[in-house]
Amino acid sequence: MYPKLLTVGGMVTSAAAFNFRGQRLDFNSISDPSTTCNFFKQSYPNMTLLPTDSGYLDENALSWNAGAWLGPACVLTPASAEQLSCAVKSLVKFQTPFAMRGGGQCHRRRREHQLDQLIWGEVYTFLNTTGTGKMVVGGRHAPVGIPGLLLGGGISFFSYDYGFASTNGNMQGVEVLFPSQLFTYVVLTQNCALANSTIIQATPSGTYSDLFWALQEGGNSFCLATKSMLRTFDSSAVGLANPLYGFGDDIKTNWLTSIFNYVQNGSSDGKAAIIPVRRSACIIAFKGEGESHGLNQRFHVISHTATLEAMNIVHDNFFDAVKKYDLGSLDGFFVGLAWNSITTKFIETSKAGIRCPRGVPEEPVFWIEESLTWGSAEDTPLIDDFLATTNANIMAQLEVIDATSAYIYFNDVDETQDVFAGYPAANVERMKTIRDIYDPGYGVYEFDAGRI
Ligand SMILES: Cc1cc2nc3c(=O)[nH]c(=O)nc-3n(C[C@H](O)[C@H](O)[C@H](O)COP(=O)(O)OP(=O)(O)OC[C@H]3O[C@@H](n4cnc5c(N)ncnc54)[C@H](O)[C@@H]3O)c2cc1C
Structure with missing residues (x-):
């Protein structure tokens, strides 16, 4: 594949x-x-x-x-x-x-010639057929592509225990963090077709360890990844639930408070994971044959520190604006606001071993993913205006209460957002140096949401 x-x-x-x-x-x-x-x-x-x-x-x-x-x-x-x-x-x-x-972030249309898609569902199906009980740290939705998710970090249900899908993967780091030998397959490499078309292996400690470091969240700025080898771990039965809580002010308050409690205390149980969404977009998008196939899709990220006041600012302003813009009347429109709840343990674990480029502070944080779907390209300018105006308003209010957080999650970033502005400056410089080594002409590989 x-x-x-x-x-x-x-x-x-x-x-x-x-x-x-x-x-x-x-x-x-x-x-x-x-x-x-x-x-x-x-x-x-x-x-x-x-x-x-x-x-x-x-x-x-x-x-x-x-x-x-x-x-x-x-x-x-x-x-x-x-x-x-x-x-x-x-x-x-x-x-x-x-x-x-890679996977084109696509829902999968079930036709025979497309069965070799680079999507996480194929990985989990394969692991299941082995009957070994092994699991990998991968995407949370089956239709999501493998290479894009890994090159952007990768939030998994298992990230609350093991960190980002692309980090915390070297032998030494694994031995330090998991002395029980939980990880049994411990080689993590990327085979790359470099701009000079030489195929090499980048590993955490080999000749191309600098490239490997950058690939953990540098996107496609460096090379074309052709193969990723993931370590497996023993996974007992996984329980998954998709509860719906209804509507109303009390439910909103309880719901936001529960999410807040999780992000503050979730580190105590790395086996627990949540994706809280007000009005589901992702599940609907991929249900059955993919109800949203053929529609326009957009993500935008808001990062804020873990306070209830900030959560309310985002929630209330976002949905007030949806009403004000009357987006509900647009053909094919639906919307989701997902609080990716990042615990301290998640971040600490991601920094283990050779560390990674993003340099996020080790404290609870929310990476909120705004997800919008609409039918007609003619409505795109309205969506553009909604996103620009609403998020400028939200960010201004978050700044007043000092609740902004510089890092915005790479894989959910909008094309209007500068993802690398949230990285430590020294790490961006290091990535530029690495890019100049492996793509010296500066231009074979470019990342469309922010060039390093
Ligand atoms: C419904 C939905 C659910 C999602 N859930 C999650 C989630 O649970 N966790 C999470 O972390 N993210 C999630 N995402 C975000 C997802 O990780 C990103 O959209 C990711 O880019 C998808 O990977 P892909 O291979 O499908 O990307 P593509 O759309 O194919 O590509 C994305 C970028 O990666 C580049 N690229 C692709 N393949 C390669 C390669 N082999 N070498 C170099 N560059 C390459 C492309 O050029 C492009 O710039 C979700 C997205 C959607 C739409």
Whole structure:
């Protein structure tokens, strides 16, 4: 299972190279992205989907957010790290811009050719078939993609015990934190197709340990991850509930107070995890065949310190604004406000071992995920205005009570938010240095929500 490459347009140069079978590639006639794609089709027919191919439309419409169905000139589906490396090398030669997709944050449409999606549900299904009782620290929803989640940190139900999915993974750190030998498979590596298309392994303590450190939450600024090996741990039976509490002021007060109590005291029981959402978006989005498929989707993050006053500010201002903008009348609209409740233990555990780039203070914090869904692209400017105005108002009020928190969770960040502004400056500088080593031309790999 490898990530997909979607070409998005660009200029092309004259050049020559060889494909991974050693055949000479002739780039001289290339003049635009569609010509580049035709070239791929001739050279690598099994991994190239043109707009005229069956399967292209499904690939284009795979992403969770219909706003991301951009109609690439072609979709490349490499079946090995070597093919991927070769494709990247050719795209660099052509100077053809491309985007990488893991799971596309998508709900999964159950058609046969899509059964190899890079999603967490496949991991859990596989682990279940082994009958070993082993588990990994992975995504909380089956349709979420594997590479994107890991490159952004990864909040798991198990993070309250073991930290972010991408951190706390080295042998030494594991031995220090889990002397009971709970972890049984202790190699965590990333195979990378670097900009020079060399495939290497980045490990916590090997030659590429600097790259490994950055990959724990640096996004796609450095390389293309082709494989991640996760350690497993023994997991007893997991209980999962999806309770609904109803409506009204008393329920709101009790609900927010319970969440507050959890974030303050949850460290005492790392086996307990919650995703409190006012009006569910995620579950509905992925129910059955995916009720929200084809709709526009948007996340935005508000981080605040763990106080009830701050929780009320966010809750009340957000839903007052939803009413004021009359968003409920929009075609296909639904909304969720999820209090990702980050306990002290979660953060402490994530910093174990070689530590990680984000440098969040070790204290309870909320990373609130605003999730909006709407049907028509014509309503997007209204959503833009709602998000900008409402969040400016919320942030201003949080600042007055000194309840803001600099770090915003990478994987939920909006394209208008500067995620790296919340990292310690020294860590950003270190990531820049690492990027300059592994993507020296500065531009093969770019992260769309904030370039390091
Ligand atoms: C319904 C829903 C539930 C979610 N639940 C959780 C959750 O429980 N915990 C959590 O932490 N997050 C969660 N998320 C957020 C999720 O982690 C991010 O959206 C993540 O980016 C999804 O990964 P993906 O592979 O699907 O990403 P994609 O959309 O495919 O890609 C995201 C970014 O990663 C880059 N990328 C993808 N693959 C590679 C690769 N192989 N190498 C380099 N760069 C790559 C892409 O270019 C892009 O910039 C959720 C999102 C949704 C929509």
